[in-house]
Amino acid sequence: MLPSSIDQLGRELSQLRLHFEHIFNNIDVAIWSLEPLSNHLTVSAGYKKLFGYSQEEFNRNENLWKELIYVEDIGLVEDQFVLLISGQSSTVEHRLVLHNGEIRWVQSIGTPVLDSQGKVIRINGVVLDITARKTVEEALNHSEQRYKSLFEYNSHLICEIDLNGTIISINRATEDLAGFSLQHSWVELFGIQDVQRLSEFLEKAKQGLPQNYETSSCHKNGKLFYWDIKQVPIYINNEIVGVFAICRDITSQKSTEKALATSQCKYRLITENMSDLIGVVDIEGNLLHISNLALGFESESIIGTSGFDYIHPEDLDYVQIEFAEIMKNQTNKLIQCRLVHADGHTIHTDAMFSPVMGDDGEVILVVIVARDINEKVTMEKELEESEERYRRLVELSPRAIFVHDHYKYTYVNPAGLSLYGASSLEDIIGKSVFDNIHPDDKVKVAIRLKDVYERSTTSPLVQQKIIRFDGTIIDVDSIATSLPSKGRNAGLTMMGDITERKKAEDDRKQAEQMIRESEELYYLLQTSLDRFSHDLFSVMKISEVEWRLIKEVREITGAEKVSILIVDHNNKIWVTNGDDRLSSKLLQDIMELNPKDLPICEIITMPDAYLIKIGEFRGLGYFLCMDEQSACLHITAQRVWLKTITRYVSVLYDNFRIIEDLTKDLEQLATHQIAPSWLLRLLFSISENERKRLSQDLHDSALQEQIIWYRILDQISTDLSVPKHFREHLQQVTQGLLDVIYQIRITCNELRPPMLKEEGIVSSLQALFDLTQLRTNFCIHFDSGDFQHSLTDDLLIGVYRIVQELLANASKHSNSSRVQVKLSSQQDKILLTYEDNGIGMELSQMEDSFNSMGVYGMKERVRSLNGRISFQSAPDNGFAVFISIPIH
DSSP states (O other), X not given: OHHHHHHHHHHHHHHHHHHHXXXXXXXXXXXXXXXXXXTEEEXXXXXXXXXXXXXXXHHHOTTHHHHTBOGGGHHHHXXXXXXXXXXXXXXXXXXXXXXXXXXXEEEEEEEEEEOTTSOEEEEEEEEEEOHHHHHHHHHHHHHHHHHHHHHHSOSSEEEEEETTSBEEEEOHHIXXXXXXXXXXXXXXXXXXXXXHHHHHHHHHHHTTOOEEEEEEEEOTTSOEEEEEEEEEEEEETTEEEEEEEEEEXXXXXXXXXXXXXXXXXHHHHHHHTOSSEEEEEOTTOBEEEEOSOTTSSOHHHHTTSBGGGGBOHHHHHHHHHHHHHHHHHTOOEXXXXXXXXXXXXXXXXXXXXXXXXXXXXXXXXXXXEEEXXXXXXXXXXXXXXXXXXXXXXXXXXXXXXXXXXXXXXXXEOHHHHHXXXXXXXXXXXXXXXXXXXXXXXXXXXXXXXXXXXXXXXXOOOEEEEEEOTTSOEEEEEEEEEEEEETTEEEEEEEEEEOHHHHHHHHHHHHHHHHHTTSHHHHHHHHHHHHHHHHHHTTOOSHHHHHHHHHHHHHHHHOOSOEEEEEEXXXXXXXXXXXXXOOXXXXXXXXXXXXXXXXXXXXEEEOSSOEEEEEEEEXXXXXXXXXXXXXXXXXXXXXXXXXXXXXXXXXXXXHHHHHHHHHHHHHHHHHHHOOOOHHHHHHHHHHHHHHHHHHHXXXXXXXXXXXXXXXXXXXXXXXXXXXXXXHHHHHHHHHHHHHHHHHHHHHHHHHHSOTTHHHHHHHHHHHHHHHHHHHHSSSEEEEEOTTOOOOOOHHHHHHHHHHHHHHHHHIIIIIOOSEEEEEEEEETTEEEEEEEEOSOOOOGGGOHHHHHHHTHHHHHHHHHHTTOEEEEEEOTTSOEEEEEEEEXX
């Protein structure tokens, strides 16, 4: 019996163990057991379900349970573990960080298991996921805090009223602003005008009907307040237990409404006298109001008519579409359109359409403010014509010009199409700039263009190879520079075909190789080529090139009758350089050769002479003539030398001709003309942009680095651990660095005046005068009482720079003790007057002084603004400048 009973007990024990394991692994509670001596942790399958960690992961990393604990909660868990090890049960709430970074709140309950001697042999515990409970508790806490903040710190008065009409709670604003307290009833405080009316509103609110009305109350100091009151019932368990009253102080609003009626007349008077046209139309576009007679109609005659009737017919459809969009989107919009005047002429306008909303949120009116921009349109048209002239220059340029952005072509002129052998723009536009660059040059080109894009540099003139669309490889010279485009840098590259020049160089090298067969001849001819090519670097005129060629031919060949001939299309021949004693027979022989059909740089042997065609230019042929037979030209090396040196001249000939013509044009322009004002404005604008960029670079790089080092040195110099004599030296260095920082700030301000647009010209000049007086010995009196105009950006910076230059001249040259500057307005122009009591000068002898004192720059800047400038001075009698600048 005993063995069978033991077997039975064993089977029941096994079933019971399996049953508990099944429960242990399937309940949604994480159960754990830790053996302190071995640090072995056993967890249930609930850990995997709740937190994503299995028993195998804990087996691999025995410290995993510690690593999962949220860093701020490690101390709590460590305290719990100390209690458990000491034999005490413990419960703690803390956070775990899961695989995916999710943070979960858990409640960990631990119970130690003791042996017969009271030592802890195992710790068993349960981990419950309480994230949902914590979330609810946190939300409830936040809700209570929000409600309390809303009630306590609301700027409006909030009162809680019970069903008897007694105020049972109030917020701070109620006591601070209105002087109320809990000792009053609602009707006593707000029933000053009509007790019965106030009681009725309260009763309706207690019946569940929200109320909104206006009333008044009297503060305890006697001041009368007006209120906009909203009363809403308080429901608890679907039963009304009281009323909330939210009271908005509208005392100032009432005062404003009273003042509004008075100001409406003033505003109407202002709008009626504005130069801009102000109109109001309804949602159909019918005119309800128009401010002035800019259209030439009497206002009474057009009120009620459609505003679209006065739109130019060509702009009517566009304006109607835009008007519909404004009505639909309920947003302001600037529309450029033309209006038709009563006399029939067209007025270009910028019109701002601003919808006005009704109480229902729908558009009820549209306010239109239109400004006459006829002058602006005329200027834009002139600018377009100017741009067209420059575009034609680019289109007709013999050099290839490419514009590219982000390494892709965006423009190419006809010469560029021809250079690449492209049939149309589509072959190039949008393609990469590297597509036609020879592989050997792509890296160098990429480096140059990167500098152009990122650093706004201009690359040096370099030689490279390109691959034409027909596969031909040619040599070109190339230069690239940056162009501003859409807030960043694009690039412009110019190229020229130098294949002929390279061919000439190749021919020269081949000739040199042949000449090496004879050392004496090679040395002679090589020296000649080197000397000739070196001399050409310093030659800038065709006549000098011709003279140098004749001299070299005479020295090498020994011929005396060497000259340069020109032959026109009628075969008329004349000598431009060299020996002009040509025989009639030679002239006749040349005409019989039909010179215009002769190849370039080929030696034509004649009975008693040699003729070499150098080149053609504007229908004229240029020839080198040796009116005698020279035995040396029977030597191949000598003939190669002559062809090489003439080809070298031929390659440069056309370019020198073009350069000379351009030089003459420029000299004529410089002698008889001055730069137009638009060009001066462009140059000054470029200068200001460069000043702005330099100021920004100084501020963002040098100044910031100096400030960082100043702070480091200042911290070290106050460190008591540093020896005292070192700290004293460091403090001196720190002070010097502070002076450098101050000087950089001044330099940045001089390069780009701060807040010029925001503060206006008067405030900016006053700041300039204040700064100048800190660094000079004269006092400045500034009068701007009569100045009223609003200046454009060009006028702002122009006037500022002129005054800046005047002050600089006064500081350097005047020796004055007083400077007076006056800025005033006069109808359509501004007047700037400068006077000092310095040493003055003789105006008839001040031309050179103009250049040295910067007066020339002032005159050019005034001229760029279409203004006038005059000077008044005498020795020892001060210096005065009078400037007048139109504002349009």
